[in-house]
Amino acid sequence: MSLLLSKNSEFNITYITIDGYVEMHRYRFVYFVIMFTAYILTICCNSTIVCLIVIHKKLHEPMYIFIAALLLNSVPTGNYPKILFDILSEKQIISYPACLFQFYVCYSLGGAEFFLLTAMAYDRYVSICKPLQYPTIMTKTNICILLVVAWILPAGHLAVPIGLSADVKLCKFSFKEIVCNAAVFKLQCEKSSVLNVYNMIAFLDVLVLPVLFILFTYIRIFIITYRSGREVRRKAAQTCLPHLIVLVNFSCLSSFDALLFQMETDFPKFVHLTMQIQVMLYHPLFNPIIYGLKMREIYKHLRKLFCPGKTV
Template sequence: MEDRFNITYITIDGYVEMHIYRYLYFVIMFTAYILIICCNSTIVCLIVIHKNLHEPMYIFIAALLMNSVLYSTILTDVLSETKIMSYLACLFQLYIIYTLGGSEFLLLAAMSYDRYVSICKPLQYPTIMTKTNICILLVVAWILPAGQLAVPIGLSADVELCEFSFKEIVCNTAVFNLQCEKSSLLKIYNMIAFLNLLILPVLFVLFTYIRIFIITYRSGREVRRKAAQTCLPHLIVLINFSCFGSFYVLLDQMETEFPQIMRLIMSLQVLLYHPLFNPIIYGLKMKEIYQHLRKFVKMFLKP
Protein backbone atom coordinates (compact mmCIF):
# COMPACT_ATOMS: atom_id res chain seq x y z
CA MET A 1 0.00 0.00 0.00
CA GLU A 2 1.32 3.44 -0.87
CA ASP A 3 2.33 5.83 1.91
CA ARG A 4 -0.33 8.32 1.02
CA PHE A 5 -2.99 5.80 2.07
CA ASN A 6 -1.45 5.30 5.52
CA ILE A 7 -3.24 6.82 8.49
CA THR A 8 -1.13 9.41 10.30
CA TYR A 9 -1.68 9.92 14.02
CA ILE A 10 -0.82 13.00 16.03
CA THR A 11 -0.61 13.65 19.77
CA ILE A 12 -2.70 16.38 21.42
CA ASP A 13 -0.38 17.52 24.20
CA GLY A 14 -1.78 20.82 25.46
CA TYR A 15 -2.55 19.95 29.06
CA VAL A 16 -0.22 20.99 31.87
CA GLU A 17 0.84 18.12 34.17
CA MET A 18 -1.84 15.79 32.78
CA HIS A 19 -0.73 12.89 34.97
CA ILE A 20 -1.25 15.00 38.11
CA TYR A 21 -4.39 17.01 37.31
CA ARG A 22 -6.11 14.44 35.12
CA TYR A 23 -9.20 14.04 37.33
CA LEU A 24 -9.43 17.79 37.94
CA TYR A 25 -9.54 18.39 34.18
CA PHE A 26 -12.23 15.74 33.85
CA VAL A 27 -14.42 17.28 36.58
CA ILE A 28 -14.09 20.78 35.09
CA MET A 29 -14.86 19.62 31.55
CA PHE A 30 -17.73 17.34 32.53
CA THR A 31 -19.37 19.98 34.72
CA ALA A 32 -19.01 22.62 32.01
CA TYR A 33 -20.41 20.22 29.40
CA ILE A 34 -23.56 19.55 31.45
CA LEU A 35 -24.06 23.27 32.20
CA ILE A 36 -23.60 24.25 28.55
CA ILE A 37 -26.14 21.69 27.37
CA CYS A 38 -28.71 22.54 30.08
CA CYS A 39 -28.42 26.35 30.01
CA ASN A 40 -28.45 26.78 26.25
CA SER A 41 -31.09 24.12 25.60
CA THR A 42 -33.42 25.61 28.22
CA ILE A 43 -33.48 29.04 26.58
CA VAL A 44 -33.80 27.55 23.09
CA CYS A 45 -36.79 25.50 24.27
CA LEU A 46 -38.39 28.59 25.83
CA ILE A 47 -38.03 30.45 22.53
CA VAL A 48 -39.53 27.53 20.61
CA ILE A 49 -42.45 27.00 23.00
CA HIS A 50 -43.63 30.59 23.55
CA LYS A 51 -45.19 32.28 20.53
CA ASN A 52 -44.40 35.81 21.72
CA LEU A 53 -40.72 34.90 21.29
CA HIS A 54 -41.19 33.89 17.65
CA GLU A 55 -39.62 37.13 16.44
CA PRO A 56 -36.47 37.57 14.34
CA MET A 57 -34.36 38.75 17.27
CA TYR A 58 -35.18 35.69 19.39
CA ILE A 59 -34.83 33.33 16.42
CA PHE A 60 -31.27 34.58 15.92
CA ILE A 61 -30.61 34.18 19.65
CA ALA A 62 -31.87 30.57 19.49
CA ALA A 63 -29.57 29.91 16.51
CA LEU A 64 -26.65 31.41 18.43
CA LEU A 65 -27.33 29.22 21.45
CA MET A 66 -27.74 26.14 19.24
CA ASN A 67 -24.23 26.87 18.02
CA SER A 68 -23.04 26.62 21.62
CA VAL A 69 -24.80 23.26 22.02
CA LEU A 70 -23.14 21.94 18.86
CA TYR A 71 -19.82 23.42 19.97
CA SER A 72 -20.05 21.52 23.25
CA THR A 73 -19.72 18.24 21.31
CA ILE A 74 -16.01 19.07 21.12
CA LEU A 75 -15.86 18.66 24.89
CA THR A 76 -16.83 15.00 24.61
CA ASP A 77 -13.60 14.44 22.68
CA VAL A 78 -11.62 16.45 25.24
CA LEU A 79 -13.01 14.18 27.96
CA SER A 80 -11.61 11.07 26.28
CA GLU A 81 -8.59 9.43 27.87
CA THR A 82 -6.77 8.96 24.57
CA LYS A 83 -4.97 12.10 23.44
CA ILE A 84 -3.91 10.57 20.14
CA MET A 85 -6.07 10.97 17.05
CA SER A 86 -5.69 10.59 13.33
CA TYR A 87 -4.61 13.61 11.32
CA LEU A 88 -7.82 13.54 9.25
CA ALA A 89 -9.97 13.40 12.41
CA CYS A 90 -8.01 16.36 13.73
CA LEU A 91 -8.70 18.32 10.53
CA PHE A 92 -12.40 17.49 10.82
CA GLN A 93 -12.46 18.73 14.42
CA LEU A 94 -10.69 21.92 13.33
CA TYR A 95 -13.26 22.35 10.56
CA ILE A 96 -16.20 22.02 13.00
CA ILE A 97 -14.69 24.44 15.54
CA TYR A 98 -13.91 27.21 13.07
CA THR A 99 -17.13 26.75 11.09
CA LEU A 100 -19.20 27.22 14.25
CA GLY A 101 -16.99 30.13 15.30
CA GLY A 102 -17.40 31.86 11.93
CA SER A 103 -21.17 31.30 11.94
CA GLU A 104 -21.31 32.87 15.40
CA PHE A 105 -19.91 36.15 14.10
CA LEU A 106 -22.25 36.10 11.10
CA LEU A 107 -25.24 35.45 13.38
CA LEU A 108 -24.20 38.40 15.56
CA ALA A 109 -24.04 40.51 12.38
CA ALA A 110 -27.54 39.34 11.41
CA MET A 111 -28.81 40.23 14.88
CA SER A 112 -27.32 43.71 14.66
CA TYR A 113 -28.96 44.21 11.25
CA ASP A 114 -32.29 43.15 12.75
CA ARG A 115 -31.91 45.70 15.55
CA TYR A 116 -30.88 48.39 13.06
CA VAL A 117 -33.97 47.85 10.91
CA SER A 118 -36.24 47.61 13.96
CA ILE A 119 -35.02 50.85 15.54
CA CYS A 120 -33.98 52.96 12.55
CA LYS A 121 -36.57 51.82 9.99
CA PRO A 122 -39.55 50.61 12.05
CA LEU A 123 -42.13 51.16 9.28
CA GLN A 124 -40.14 48.98 6.85
CA TYR A 125 -39.36 46.28 9.42
CA PRO A 126 -42.23 43.86 8.52
CA THR A 127 -41.34 43.99 4.81
CA ILE A 128 -37.56 43.62 5.34
CA MET A 129 -37.39 41.01 8.12
CA THR A 130 -39.70 38.48 6.49
CA LYS A 131 -39.54 34.74 7.19
CA THR A 132 -37.80 34.22 3.84
CA ASN A 133 -35.11 36.81 4.59
CA ILE A 134 -34.59 35.38 8.08
CA CYS A 135 -34.09 31.90 6.61
CA ILE A 136 -31.63 33.30 4.06
CA LEU A 137 -29.60 35.00 6.80
CA LEU A 138 -29.53 31.80 8.88
CA VAL A 139 -28.49 29.64 5.92
CA VAL A 140 -25.74 32.08 4.90
CA ALA A 141 -24.47 32.25 8.50
CA TRP A 142 -23.95 28.48 8.54
CA ILE A 143 -23.11 27.71 4.90
CA LEU A 144 -20.62 30.51 4.18
CA PRO A 145 -18.09 29.52 6.89
CA ALA A 146 -18.51 25.83 6.05
CA GLY A 147 -17.79 26.46 2.37
CA GLN A 148 -14.94 28.89 2.89
CA LEU A 149 -13.14 26.72 5.46
CA ALA A 150 -13.53 23.57 3.36
CA VAL A 151 -10.79 24.83 1.02
CA PRO A 152 -7.82 24.90 3.47
CA ILE A 153 -9.01 21.65 5.07
CA GLY A 154 -9.18 19.94 1.67
CA LEU A 155 -5.76 21.25 0.66
CA SER A 156 -4.23 20.01 3.93
CA ALA A 157 -5.76 16.52 3.93
CA ASP A 158 -3.01 14.88 1.86
CA VAL A 159 -0.01 16.90 3.08
CA GLU A 160 3.04 15.18 4.54
CA LEU A 161 3.75 15.84 8.23
CA CYS A 162 7.19 16.19 9.80
CA GLU A 163 5.98 16.68 13.38
CA PHE A 164 3.33 14.64 15.15
CA SER A 165 2.63 16.51 18.39
CA PHE A 166 1.40 20.01 19.23
CA LYS A 167 0.66 21.90 22.43
CA GLU A 168 -3.11 22.30 22.25
CA ILE A 169 -6.09 20.57 23.86
CA VAL A 170 -8.19 20.62 20.66
CA CYS A 171 -7.27 20.76 17.00
CA ASN A 172 -6.90 24.26 15.59
CA THR A 173 -4.89 26.01 12.89
CA ALA A 174 -1.70 25.23 14.83
CA VAL A 175 -1.92 21.77 13.24
CA PHE A 176 -0.83 23.36 9.95
CA ASN A 177 2.56 24.04 11.57
CA LEU A 178 3.15 20.27 11.67
CA GLN A 179 3.39 20.14 7.89
CA CYS A 180 6.81 19.62 6.34
CA GLU A 181 6.27 22.39 3.80
CA LYS A 182 4.34 25.33 5.21
CA SER A 183 2.35 26.83 2.36
CA SER A 184 2.44 30.63 2.17
CA LEU A 185 -0.67 30.45 -0.04
CA LEU A 186 -2.51 28.58 2.72
CA LYS A 187 -1.50 31.24 5.27
CA ILE A 188 -2.78 33.99 2.98
CA TYR A 189 -6.06 32.14 2.46
CA ASN A 190 -6.45 31.64 6.23
CA MET A 191 -5.96 35.36 6.82
CA ILE A 192 -8.57 36.14 4.14
CA ALA A 193 -11.00 33.75 5.85
CA PHE A 194 -10.16 35.43 9.18
CA LEU A 195 -10.98 38.80 7.58
CA ASN A 196 -14.25 37.60 6.04
CA LEU A 197 -15.57 35.61 8.99
CA LEU A 198 -14.39 37.74 11.91
CA ILE A 199 -13.16 41.22 11.05
CA LEU A 200 -15.84 42.21 8.51
CA PRO A 201 -18.80 40.98 10.62
CA VAL A 202 -17.42 42.83 13.67
CA LEU A 203 -16.99 46.04 11.65
CA PHE A 204 -20.53 45.65 10.30
CA VAL A 205 -21.93 45.20 13.82
CA LEU A 206 -20.04 48.25 15.09
CA PHE A 207 -21.28 50.31 12.14
CA THR A 208 -24.93 49.35 12.71
CA TYR A 209 -24.74 50.04 16.45
CA ILE A 210 -23.09 53.41 15.88
CA ARG A 211 -25.98 54.26 13.53
CA ILE A 212 -28.47 53.05 16.15
CA PHE A 213 -26.87 55.13 18.93
CA ILE A 214 -26.76 58.24 16.75
CA ILE A 215 -30.46 57.97 15.85
CA THR A 216 -31.61 57.07 19.38
CA TYR A 217 -29.54 59.90 20.84
CA ARG A 218 -31.72 62.31 18.89
CA SER A 219 -34.88 60.58 20.12
CA GLY A 220 -36.58 60.53 23.50
CA ARG A 221 -35.36 58.86 26.67
CA GLU A 222 -37.82 55.96 26.31
CA VAL A 223 -36.46 55.12 22.82
CA ARG A 224 -32.90 55.21 24.13
CA ARG A 225 -33.86 52.93 27.02
CA LYS A 226 -35.50 50.33 24.77
CA ALA A 227 -32.58 50.45 22.32
CA ALA A 228 -30.07 49.93 25.12
CA GLN A 229 -32.16 47.10 26.57
CA THR A 230 -32.09 45.07 23.33
CA CYS A 231 -28.69 46.09 21.93
CA LEU A 232 -26.52 45.94 25.05
CA PRO A 233 -26.62 42.11 25.46
CA HIS A 234 -25.64 41.63 21.79
CA LEU A 235 -22.80 44.14 22.14
CA ILE A 236 -21.49 42.46 25.29
CA VAL A 237 -21.52 39.04 23.58
CA LEU A 238 -19.80 40.51 20.49
CA ILE A 239 -17.00 42.17 22.46
CA ASN A 240 -16.48 39.07 24.58
CA PHE A 241 -16.36 36.62 21.68
CA SER A 242 -14.41 38.82 19.26
CA CYS A 243 -11.67 39.53 21.81
CA PHE A 244 -11.21 35.86 22.73
CA GLY A 245 -11.73 34.61 19.18
CA SER A 246 -9.34 37.00 17.45
CA PHE A 247 -6.61 36.54 20.06
CA TYR A 248 -7.00 32.76 19.90
CA VAL A 249 -6.80 32.66 16.09
CA LEU A 250 -3.82 35.03 15.93
CA LEU A 251 -2.07 33.04 18.66
CA ASP A 252 -2.40 29.93 16.51
CA GLN A 253 -1.05 31.69 13.43
CA MET A 254 2.04 33.01 15.22
CA GLU A 255 4.86 30.52 15.47
CA THR A 256 6.29 32.25 18.55
CA GLU A 257 6.63 30.00 21.57
CA PHE A 258 4.11 30.90 24.28
CA PRO A 259 4.00 29.35 27.76
CA GLN A 260 1.92 26.18 27.69
CA ILE A 261 -0.17 27.34 30.64
CA MET A 262 -1.15 30.46 28.65
CA ARG A 263 -2.28 28.37 25.67
CA LEU A 264 -4.22 26.08 28.00
CA ILE A 265 -6.03 29.00 29.64
CA MET A 266 -6.94 30.54 26.28
CA SER A 267 -8.22 27.21 24.97
CA LEU A 268 -10.36 26.69 28.07
CA GLN A 269 -11.70 30.24 27.79
CA VAL A 270 -12.84 29.67 24.21
CA LEU A 271 -14.22 26.17 24.90
CA LEU A 272 -15.96 26.85 28.20
CA TYR A 273 -16.42 30.53 28.98
CA HIS A 274 -18.25 31.75 25.90
CA PRO A 275 -20.83 28.89 25.60
CA LEU A 276 -21.67 29.46 29.28
CA PHE A 277 -21.62 33.25 28.98
CA ASN A 278 -24.21 33.50 26.18
CA PRO A 279 -27.23 31.94 27.94
CA ILE A 280 -26.51 33.93 31.10
CA ILE A 281 -26.45 37.24 29.21
CA TYR A 282 -29.53 36.54 27.10
CA GLY A 283 -31.40 34.85 29.94
CA LEU A 284 -30.88 37.71 32.39
CA LYS A 285 -30.64 40.78 30.16
CA MET A 286 -33.41 40.10 27.61
CA LYS A 287 -36.64 41.05 29.42
CA GLU A 288 -39.03 38.70 27.57
CA ILE A 289 -36.72 35.70 27.92
CA TYR A 290 -36.05 36.49 31.57
CA GLN A 291 -39.77 36.56 32.40
CA HIS A 292 -40.35 33.13 30.85
CA LEU A 293 -37.18 31.79 32.46
CA ARG A 294 -38.30 32.99 35.89
CA LYS A 295 -41.69 31.30 35.46
CA PHE A 296 -39.97 28.10 34.35
CA VAL A 297 -37.65 28.10 37.39
CA LYS A 298 -40.55 28.74 39.76
CA MET A 299 -42.55 25.91 38.19
CA PHE A 300 -39.51 23.60 38.33
CA LEU A 301 -38.81 24.39 42.01
CA LYS A 302 -42.46 24.26 43.06
CA PRO A 303 -42.95 21.40 45.53
Protein backbone atom coordinates in the same frame (compact mmCIF):
# COMPACT_ATOMS: atom_id res chain seq x y z
CA MET B 1 6.53 7.82 19.83
CA SER B 2 4.75 10.85 18.36
CA LEU B 3 4.07 9.37 14.94
CA LEU B 4 2.04 6.22 14.80
CA LEU B 5 1.12 4.49 11.58
CA SER B 6 -1.88 2.23 11.36
CA LYS B 7 -1.01 0.05 8.39
CA ASN B 8 -3.33 -2.17 6.49
CA SER B 9 -3.72 -3.23 2.91
CA GLU B 10 -5.39 -0.03 1.81
CA PHE B 11 -3.89 3.03 3.56
CA ASN B 12 -1.73 4.45 6.32
CA ILE B 13 -3.16 6.79 8.95
CA THR B 14 -0.98 9.42 10.58
CA TYR B 15 -1.70 10.08 14.24
CA ILE B 16 -0.84 13.30 16.07
CA THR B 17 0.01 13.37 19.77
CA ILE B 18 -2.04 15.87 21.78
CA ASP B 19 0.50 17.23 24.25
CA GLY B 20 -1.40 20.11 25.86
CA TYR B 21 -2.16 18.59 29.25
CA VAL B 22 -0.04 19.07 32.36
CA GLU B 23 0.67 15.90 34.36
CA MET B 24 -2.32 14.00 33.01
CA HIS B 25 -1.62 10.98 35.23
CA ARG B 26 -1.94 13.14 38.35
CA TYR B 27 -4.80 15.48 37.43
CA ARG B 28 -6.88 13.21 35.19
CA PHE B 29 -9.85 13.24 37.60
CA VAL B 30 -9.72 17.04 37.99
CA TYR B 31 -9.64 17.54 34.22
CA PHE B 32 -12.57 15.20 33.73
CA VAL B 33 -14.74 16.80 36.44
CA ILE B 34 -14.11 20.32 35.13
CA MET B 35 -14.75 19.49 31.47
CA PHE B 36 -17.73 17.19 32.10
CA THR B 37 -19.38 19.74 34.42
CA ALA B 38 -18.84 22.52 31.88
CA TYR B 39 -20.19 20.28 29.11
CA ILE B 40 -23.43 19.51 30.99
CA LEU B 41 -23.91 23.12 32.13
CA THR B 42 -23.38 24.44 28.61
CA ILE B 43 -25.92 22.06 27.10
CA CYS B 44 -28.48 22.69 29.86
CA CYS B 45 -28.17 26.51 29.88
CA ASN B 46 -28.29 26.93 26.11
CA SER B 47 -31.03 24.35 25.50
CA THR B 48 -33.24 25.82 28.27
CA ILE B 49 -33.41 29.23 26.62
CA VAL B 50 -33.79 27.71 23.14
CA CYS B 51 -36.72 25.60 24.39
CA LEU B 52 -38.35 28.67 25.97
CA ILE B 53 -38.10 30.52 22.66
CA VAL B 54 -39.58 27.56 20.77
CA ILE B 55 -42.43 26.97 23.24
CA HIS B 56 -43.64 30.53 23.81
CA LYS B 57 -45.26 32.17 20.79
CA LYS B 58 -44.54 35.64 22.16
CA LEU B 59 -40.85 34.90 21.56
CA HIS B 60 -41.37 33.90 17.93
CA GLU B 61 -39.90 37.18 16.72
CA PRO B 62 -36.80 37.62 14.52
CA MET B 63 -34.66 38.88 17.42
CA TYR B 64 -35.38 35.81 19.55
CA ILE B 65 -35.06 33.43 16.60
CA PHE B 66 -31.54 34.74 16.01
CA ILE B 67 -30.76 34.39 19.74
CA ALA B 68 -31.92 30.75 19.62
CA ALA B 69 -29.73 30.14 16.56
CA LEU B 70 -26.76 31.75 18.29
CA LEU B 71 -27.20 29.60 21.41
CA LEU B 72 -27.57 26.44 19.32
CA ASN B 73 -24.40 27.42 17.52
CA SER B 74 -22.61 27.72 20.88
CA VAL B 75 -23.49 24.20 22.04
CA PRO B 76 -20.22 22.21 22.00
CA THR B 77 -20.48 19.45 19.41
CA GLY B 78 -16.94 18.61 18.38
CA ASN B 79 -14.61 19.56 21.23
CA TYR B 80 -15.95 18.21 24.51
CA PRO B 81 -16.64 14.56 23.58
CA LYS B 82 -13.13 14.19 22.16
CA ILE B 83 -11.58 15.94 25.18
CA LEU B 84 -13.45 13.70 27.63
CA PHE B 85 -12.37 10.64 25.63
CA ASP B 86 -8.74 11.84 25.67
CA ILE B 87 -8.80 12.43 29.41
CA LEU B 88 -9.95 8.86 30.01
CA SER B 89 -7.43 7.40 27.55
CA GLU B 90 -3.87 6.38 28.28
CA LYS B 91 -2.62 8.06 25.09
CA GLN B 92 -3.95 11.38 23.84
CA ILE B 93 -3.80 11.01 20.06
CA ILE B 94 -5.90 11.92 17.05
CA SER B 95 -5.60 11.05 13.40
CA TYR B 96 -4.57 13.86 11.07
CA PRO B 97 -7.83 13.71 9.01
CA ALA B 98 -9.89 13.73 12.22
CA CYS B 99 -7.86 16.70 13.47
CA LEU B 100 -8.57 18.63 10.28
CA PHE B 101 -12.26 17.78 10.58
CA GLN B 102 -12.36 18.96 14.20
CA PHE B 103 -10.66 22.20 13.17
CA TYR B 104 -13.17 22.59 10.32
CA VAL B 105 -16.23 22.12 12.54
CA CYS B 106 -15.00 24.39 15.35
CA TYR B 107 -13.89 27.26 13.13
CA SER B 108 -16.96 27.00 10.88
CA LEU B 109 -19.15 27.44 13.95
CA GLY B 110 -16.92 30.29 15.09
CA GLY B 111 -17.35 32.02 11.74
CA ALA B 112 -21.09 31.37 11.87
CA GLU B 113 -21.17 33.14 15.24
CA PHE B 114 -19.94 36.37 13.65
CA PHE B 115 -22.50 36.09 10.85
CA LEU B 116 -25.31 35.43 13.32
CA LEU B 117 -24.26 38.48 15.32
CA THR B 118 -24.27 40.40 12.03
CA ALA B 119 -27.83 39.25 11.30
CA MET B 120 -28.87 40.28 14.81
CA ALA B 121 -27.30 43.72 14.35
CA TYR B 122 -29.14 44.12 11.03
CA ASP B 123 -32.42 43.09 12.68
CA ARG B 124 -31.96 45.73 15.41
CA TYR B 125 -30.96 48.33 12.79
CA VAL B 126 -34.14 47.77 10.74
CA SER B 127 -36.30 47.63 13.87
CA ILE B 128 -35.02 50.93 15.27
CA CYS B 129 -34.03 52.92 12.18
CA LYS B 130 -36.74 51.70 9.77
CA PRO B 131 -39.63 50.59 12.00
CA LEU B 132 -42.34 51.02 9.33
CA GLN B 133 -40.47 48.75 6.90
CA TYR B 134 -39.58 46.14 9.52
CA PRO B 135 -42.49 43.70 8.83
CA THR B 136 -41.76 43.69 5.09
CA ILE B 137 -37.97 43.34 5.45
CA MET B 138 -37.70 40.81 8.30
CA THR B 139 -40.02 38.20 6.81
CA LYS B 140 -39.76 34.47 7.56
CA THR B 141 -38.14 33.91 4.18
CA ASN B 142 -35.48 36.55 4.75
CA ILE B 143 -34.80 35.22 8.25
CA CYS B 144 -34.27 31.72 6.83
CA ILE B 145 -31.93 33.11 4.16
CA LEU B 146 -29.86 34.94 6.79
CA LEU B 147 -29.61 31.81 8.93
CA VAL B 148 -28.60 29.58 6.01
CA VAL B 149 -25.97 32.08 4.82
CA ALA B 150 -24.62 32.42 8.38
CA TRP B 151 -23.87 28.69 8.54
CA ILE B 152 -23.06 27.91 4.90
CA LEU B 153 -20.67 30.77 4.09
CA PRO B 154 -18.04 30.08 6.80
CA ALA B 155 -18.25 26.34 6.12
CA GLY B 156 -17.64 26.96 2.41
CA HIS B 157 -14.74 29.29 3.11
CA LEU B 158 -12.98 26.80 5.37
CA ALA B 159 -13.54 23.82 3.08
CA VAL B 160 -10.82 25.08 0.71
CA PRO B 161 -7.89 25.24 3.19
CA ILE B 162 -8.95 21.89 4.64
CA GLY B 163 -8.93 20.36 1.16
CA LEU B 164 -5.52 21.87 0.40
CA SER B 165 -4.09 20.56 3.68
CA ALA B 166 -5.44 17.01 3.45
CA ASP B 167 -2.45 15.57 1.56
CA VAL B 168 0.26 17.89 2.87
CA LYS B 169 3.36 16.23 4.32
CA LEU B 170 3.87 16.66 8.06
CA CYS B 171 7.24 17.19 9.74
CA LYS B 172 5.92 17.48 13.31
CA PHE B 173 3.54 15.04 14.96
CA SER B 174 2.91 16.60 18.36
CA PHE B 175 1.44 19.93 19.40
CA LYS B 176 0.84 21.72 22.67
CA GLU B 177 -2.96 21.89 22.38
CA ILE B 178 -5.94 20.02 23.77
CA VAL B 179 -8.06 20.49 20.64
CA CYS B 180 -7.23 20.85 16.96
CA ASN B 181 -7.06 24.57 16.26
CA ALA B 182 -5.05 26.61 13.76
CA ALA B 183 -1.85 25.21 15.29
CA VAL B 184 -2.39 22.09 13.17
CA PHE B 185 -1.01 24.02 10.18
CA LYS B 186 2.29 24.47 12.04
CA LEU B 187 2.84 20.74 11.76
CA GLN B 188 3.20 20.97 7.99
CA CYS B 189 6.67 20.81 6.46
CA GLU B 190 6.15 23.68 4.02
CA LYS B 191 3.96 26.76 4.22
CA SER B 192 1.78 27.11 1.13
CA SER B 193 1.68 30.67 -0.26
CA VAL B 194 -1.68 29.93 -1.87
CA LEU B 195 -3.04 28.74 1.46
CA ASN B 196 -1.71 31.82 3.26
CA VAL B 197 -3.37 34.16 0.73
CA TYR B 198 -6.65 32.27 0.93
CA ASN B 199 -6.59 32.32 4.73
CA MET B 200 -6.19 36.09 4.65
CA ILE B 201 -9.17 36.40 2.32
CA ALA B 202 -11.24 34.10 4.52
CA PHE B 203 -10.22 36.09 7.61
CA LEU B 204 -11.36 39.28 5.89
CA ASP B 205 -14.70 37.83 4.73
CA VAL B 206 -15.61 35.85 7.82
CA LEU B 207 -14.38 38.16 10.58
CA VAL B 208 -13.36 41.67 9.53
CA LEU B 209 -16.27 42.54 7.23
CA PRO B 210 -18.99 41.26 9.59
CA VAL B 211 -17.47 43.19 12.51
CA LEU B 212 -17.27 46.38 10.42
CA PHE B 213 -20.90 45.96 9.36
CA ILE B 214 -21.96 45.42 12.98
CA LEU B 215 -20.11 48.55 14.08
CA PHE B 216 -21.73 50.53 11.25
CA THR B 217 -25.26 49.41 12.21
CA TYR B 218 -24.77 50.19 15.90
CA ILE B 219 -23.30 53.61 15.12
CA ARG B 220 -26.40 54.32 13.03
CA ILE B 221 -28.63 53.05 15.86
CA PHE B 222 -26.78 55.26 18.34
CA ILE B 223 -27.22 58.32 16.14
CA ILE B 224 -30.96 57.68 15.60
CA THR B 225 -31.68 56.97 19.26
CA TYR B 226 -29.62 59.96 20.42
CA ARG B 227 -31.92 62.21 18.41
CA SER B 228 -35.05 60.46 19.72
CA GLY B 229 -36.77 60.50 23.08
CA ARG B 230 -35.64 58.93 26.32
CA GLU B 231 -38.05 55.99 26.00
CA VAL B 232 -36.66 55.09 22.56
CA ARG B 233 -33.11 55.16 23.94
CA ARG B 234 -34.12 52.93 26.85
CA LYS B 235 -35.76 50.30 24.62
CA ALA B 236 -32.83 50.37 22.19
CA ALA B 237 -30.39 49.86 25.05
CA GLN B 238 -32.41 46.92 26.41
CA THR B 239 -32.28 45.03 23.11
CA CYS B 240 -28.91 46.13 21.73
CA LEU B 241 -26.71 46.03 24.82
CA PRO B 242 -26.74 42.21 25.23
CA HIS B 243 -25.73 41.77 21.58
CA LEU B 244 -22.88 44.24 21.96
CA ILE B 245 -21.65 42.52 25.13
CA VAL B 246 -21.68 39.13 23.37
CA LEU B 247 -19.90 40.62 20.34
CA VAL B 248 -17.14 42.18 22.45
CA ASN B 249 -16.77 38.99 24.47
CA PHE B 250 -16.54 36.73 21.42
CA SER B 251 -14.19 39.11 19.58
CA CYS B 252 -11.86 39.19 22.58
CA LEU B 253 -11.88 35.40 22.89
CA SER B 254 -11.23 35.03 19.14
CA SER B 255 -8.26 37.38 19.49
CA PHE B 256 -7.19 35.34 22.50
CA ASP B 257 -7.28 32.17 20.38
CA ALA B 258 -5.23 33.87 17.67
CA LEU B 259 -2.71 34.98 20.31
CA LEU B 260 -2.38 31.39 21.52
CA PHE B 261 -1.70 30.27 17.97
CA GLN B 262 0.92 32.94 17.28
CA MET B 263 2.71 32.55 20.65
CA GLU B 264 2.34 28.80 21.09
CA THR B 265 5.94 28.17 22.12
CA ASP B 266 6.34 31.31 24.23
CA PHE B 267 4.11 30.31 27.14
CA PRO B 268 4.82 27.79 29.90
CA LYS B 269 2.73 24.68 29.40
CA PHE B 270 0.53 25.29 32.45
CA VAL B 271 -0.25 28.89 31.40
CA HIS B 272 -0.99 27.75 27.86
CA LEU B 273 -3.38 25.05 29.12
CA THR B 274 -5.16 27.48 31.45
CA MET B 275 -5.69 29.95 28.61
CA GLN B 276 -7.04 27.24 26.31
CA ILE B 277 -9.53 26.03 28.93
CA GLN B 278 -10.70 29.61 29.52
CA VAL B 279 -11.31 30.13 25.81
CA MET B 280 -13.28 26.89 25.61
CA LEU B 281 -15.37 27.22 28.78
CA TYR B 282 -16.11 30.91 29.00
CA HIS B 283 -18.04 31.78 25.86
CA PRO B 284 -20.60 28.90 25.64
CA LEU B 285 -21.63 29.62 29.24
CA PHE B 286 -21.48 33.40 28.85
CA ASN B 287 -24.11 33.71 26.07
CA PRO B 288 -27.10 32.12 27.85
CA ILE B 289 -26.32 34.04 31.05
CA ILE B 290 -26.27 37.38 29.22
CA TYR B 291 -29.44 36.74 27.23
CA GLY B 292 -31.18 35.14 30.19
CA LEU B 293 -30.50 38.11 32.46
CA LYS B 294 -30.50 41.05 30.05
CA MET B 295 -33.38 40.20 27.68
CA ARG B 296 -36.50 41.07 29.65
CA GLU B 297 -38.93 38.68 27.93
CA ILE B 298 -36.55 35.72 28.26
CA TYR B 299 -35.86 36.62 31.89
CA LYS B 300 -39.60 36.70 32.65
CA HIS B 301 -40.09 33.19 31.29
CA LEU B 302 -37.03 31.92 33.14
CA ARG B 303 -38.45 33.31 36.40
CA LYS B 304 -41.78 31.61 35.73
CA LEU B 305 -39.98 28.34 35.00
CA PHE B 306 -37.70 28.28 38.06
CA CYS B 307 -39.70 30.44 40.48
CA PRO B 308 -43.36 29.82 39.55
CA GLY B 309 -44.67 31.40 42.75
CA LYS B 310 -43.00 34.76 42.16
CA THR B 311 -44.18 37.58 39.94
CA VAL B 312 -41.79 39.45 37.68
